Amino acid sequence: MQTQDLRDAVLRHLTYSLGKDPAHAQTNDWRLALSFAVRERIVDPWFASTRATYGGKHKRVYYLSMEFLIGRLLEDAVVNLGLMDAADEVMSGFGQNLHNVLSDEPDAALGNGGLGRLAACFLESLSTIGCPAYGYGIRYEHGLFKQSFRDGRQMESPEDWLLRRNAWGFPRPEASFRIGFNGRVAERDGKPVWEPSEAVLASAHDTPIIGWQGRWANTLRLWEAKPVDIFDLDRFNRGEFAAAAEAEASARTISRVLYPDDTTYQGKRLRLQQEYFFTAASLRDIVRRFDSEYDDPAWLPQKVAIQLNDTHPAIAGPELVRILHDEKGMEIDRAIETARATLNYTNHTLLPEALEKWSEELMSDLLPRHMTLIQRIDEHHAQEKPNRKVRLIENGDVKMGELSFVMANRVNGVSALHTELMKQTVFEDLHAQYPDKIVNQTNGVTPRRWLLSANPRLSNLIAGEIGMDWVDDLEQLARLEPLAEDSAFRKAYRDAKRANKAELSQWFRDTHDVALDPDAMFDVQIKRIHEYKRQHLNILEAIALWQEIRDNPNGDWTPRVKIFGGKAAPGYVFAKEIIYLINSVAKVLNADPVTSKFLKVVYPPNYNVTLAEKLIPAAELSQQISTAGKEASGTGNMKFALNGALTIGTLDGANVEIRELVGADNFFLFGMTASEVVERRKVHEHAAKAIAADPRLARALDEIRAGTFSDGDGERFRSITDNVSGHDYFLVSSDFTDFWRASREVDRAYRDSTSWTRMAVLNTARSGWFSSDRTIRGYMGDIWGASAVPA
Ligand code: H53
Incomplete structure (x- = not known):
């Protein structure tokens, strides 16, 4: 019945929504028709969820984020609605392959990396749990740039997810707000009034996000900028x-493109405009919805919880005070208190270059009223904490981290270690003043996307043993633990991994014309390219290994394929050099007839959510090798462990908790701890000393300097070799020796496939805690005071 209905709906949409004759329909048409047919089934639960929220006067959660890295949505929806088999049958009936149809969807890359992907996992978990929530962000016309390589160097071209019709967004032109900029603050009846001199319209597009089994659906509302x-x-x-078209072009510029910087900010005017644009539109919408139900703005904190995803929406503090005070007439200190009881802030990094600061000059120019309110908030804070050291404005800059902290009811870090370090470093003084404000919520990932859909072979195996309850209760995976000792189960587990590897190898052959041996160890490092993530440590180890294999080609080597993936911010010169080095090393190693059967390096371009979904299920070793103290949490690390890849990693971010949960015996630890890192930096010439103590490292660096990977040009990678042997802030040299040791331990462990598989099974069985459902329940209880609505 379900199949018949779906078939009819697909045909109806193909014909009447798309105006296509089935005889001439292309994959794109079939994909849209299926999307519309599936979307139809989301609308009723979506409306029901909204009605239940209004009817029960439930508290709503609002997640404000500059980034939502949602990727493709059709498969998510099909899986959550339990329509996979029906969709497969229907598409086959039309002579289409469901996999091809699903793969036709553009990958919506409205984010850079972890922060944006976390927001996407959270939306899905909020719907699965049935917590009334909205995601608010920007509908970038162009998401994160497309990456290609030319002669090994990164090239960028614009992303164009909206070129083809978007099946998921419902335009809501009736929901639009005028967002002002610039101008002056006038006085009317003795009260300050902001009179902006420019304005744009924020126009809403809604995407329903359906939870597991279609029980609940929330809304992702993205704002498009339009001219007034x-x-x-x-x-x-x-x-x-x-x-004549100038005003239009300049208004549309605001939502034109996602800034490609991850964990750094550039201080650009347009970026601040984007931040205010979406924050102001979202708050206007939130307050409008609140006003439609309640008369007294003092009730706001009881009925509304707003989460600021990093400092990007930090202007929400002064903006909400402006609405409550300037527009609603609430007394200023009460307005500050009310706003503060409503807002919460997630910090995602301790890197100083990521903690936004906006010049007072720019802020006063673009948002003059907000600038005076920030000064007023600073005063309020001064009265509250008279012997304070912290200022919100310093050396002509507004410090957005401090502003967010002061204006938040709760501030959270994203892993246990990160939260501790927050208390000890960036927010030390503020933490002393508000000792109860900081809480931890370790990140998580949605198992619907990152296990159930991405890895059907493993999911089926699990389902065969313990049923399907794990899908929304991931700690059920613990029931697999005894099976680590069951050789038949281990074999089935290994077969599933082997099949995923074979499929990935086939993909590499088809799309990149490289042959990979599916029996080699698949060792994967996929994430943004950043010095602190240390892809250069990984490639240095590959060079050193290559040298040893060449010395002893008949040795008992463990075959490995090192897979890299990730983009560098276009302006991040050093990161782009790392990419160039990896590709240059890959070229030489892969062409080496003696060593390439033992060691290959591949770097597929344009890493994105879709590629992650292919790589993670096939991975056996997960590289999580950041300098300790620098990776706030990581979420890729969780996806790998869940899919049975063993981690080689430092004690950084959530690696610490992964190791605790999966067990130290099932994790390859190396490197300095966060406090050792701090000490090591004080050692005079630490890098030179490390190199002098490790001939392998010295030789690998010499090989680069000799021009082996640069057609004899010894200068080409000077910036990297100089850095690693000189200042080496991220301690690549100092951690190399231990990384080498741990890597060889990995090689040895891999050769015993029984014990390797046992460890992999235990990783899966013990990763249940890393579900984003657990994280969201933590936020609901500790931060938002929100409850799930019974279905
Ligand atoms: O946020 C992730 C963390 C990860 C951290 C990342 C992040 C961004 O992607 C962008 C900006 C930023 O400040 C932090 O680097 O460690 O897992 C989600 O919390």
């Missing part, structure tokens, strides 16, 4: 065609 006045007809009539 469409067109200057006078100028056009005067023949000034380009000028």
Whole structure:
């Protein structure tokens, strides 16, 4: 019945929504028709969820984020609605392959990395749990750039997910707000009033996010920037065609493109405009919805919880105070208190370059009223904590981390270690003043996408043993633990991994024309390219290994394929050099007839959510090798462990908790701890000393300097070799020796496939805690005071 209904709906949409004759329909048409047919089934639970929230006067959660790295949505929806088999049958009936149809969907890359992907996992978990929630962000016309390699170097081109019709967004032109910029603060009846001199329209697009088994659906509302006045007809009539469209172009610029910087900010005016644009529109919408139900704004904190995802929406503090005070007439200190009881802030990094600061000059110019309110908030804080050291404005800059902290009811870190370090470092003084404010919520990932859909072979195996309850109760995976000792289960587990590896190898052959041996160990490092993540440590180890294999080609080597994936911010020169080095090393190693059967390096371009879904199920070794103290949490590390890859990693971010849960015996630990890192930096010439003590490292660096990977040009990678042997802030040299040791331990362990598989099974069985459902329940209880609505 389900199949018949779905078939009818697909045909109806193909014909009447898309105007296509089935005889001429292309994959894109079938994909859209299926999407519309599936979307239809989301609408009823979506409405029901909204009605239940209004009807029960439930508290709503609002997640404000500059990034939502949602990737493809059709498969998520099909899986959560339990329509996989039906969709398969229907598509086959039309002569289409479901996999091809699903793969046709553009990957919506409205984010850079971990922070954006976390937001996407959270939305799905909020719906699965049935917590009334909205995600608010920007509908970038162009998401994260597309990466390609030319002669090994990164090239960037614009991303264009909206070129083809988007099946998921419902435009809501009726939900639009005028967002002002610039101008001045006037006084009316003795009260300050902001009179902006420019404005754009924020226009909403809603995407329903359906939870597991379709029980609940929340909304992702993304704002598009539009001009207030469409067109200057006078100028056009005067023949000034380009000028006539100027206002429109400049308004649309605000939602044109995602800034490609991850964990850094550039201090650009347009970025601050984007931040205010989406924050102001979201708050207007939140307050409008609140006002439709309640008369007294003092109730706001009881009915609304707003989460600021990093400092990007930090302007929400002063903006909410402005709405409550300037627009609703609430007394200023009460307005500050009310806003503060409503807002919460997640910090995602301790890196100083990521903690946003906006110049007072820019802020006063673009948002003059907010600047005065920030000063007022600073005063309020001063009165509250008279012997304070912390200022919100310092050396002509507004410090957005401090502003967010002061304006938040709760501040959270994203792993146990990160939260501790937050207390000890960046927010030390503020933590002393507000000792109860900081809480921890270790990140998580949605098992629906990262196990059930991405890894059907493993999911089926698990389902055969323990049923399906784990899908929304991931700690049920613990029931697999005894099976680590069951040789038949281990064999089935190994077969599933082997099949995933074979499939990935086939993909590499088809799309990149490289042959991989599916019996080699698949060793994967996929994440943004950043010095602190130390992809250069990994490639140095590969060079050293290659040298040893060449010395002893008949040795008993464990075959390995090192797979890299990730983009560098276009302006991050050093990260781009690392990419160039990896590709250059890959070229030499893969062409080596003696060593390439033992060691290959591959780097597929344009790493994104879709590629992650292919790589993670096939991975056996997960590289989590950041300098301790630098990776706030990581979430890729959790996806790997869940899918049975063993981690080689430092005691950083959530690696610490992964190791605790999966067991130290099932984790390859190496490197300095966060406090050892701090001490090591004080050692005079620490890098030179480390190199002098390790001939392997010295030789690997010499090989680069000799021009082996650069057609004899010894200068080409000077920036890298100089850095690693000189200042070496991220301690690549100092951690190399231990990384080498741990890597050889991995080689040895891999050769005993029984014990390796046992460890892999235990990783899966003990990773249940890393479900984003657990994280969201933590936020609901400790931060939002929100409850799930019974279905
Ligand atoms: O956020 C992830 C963490 C990860 C951290 C990342 C992140 C961004 O992606 C962007 C900005 C930022 O400040 C932090 O680097 O460690 O897992 C989600 O919390």
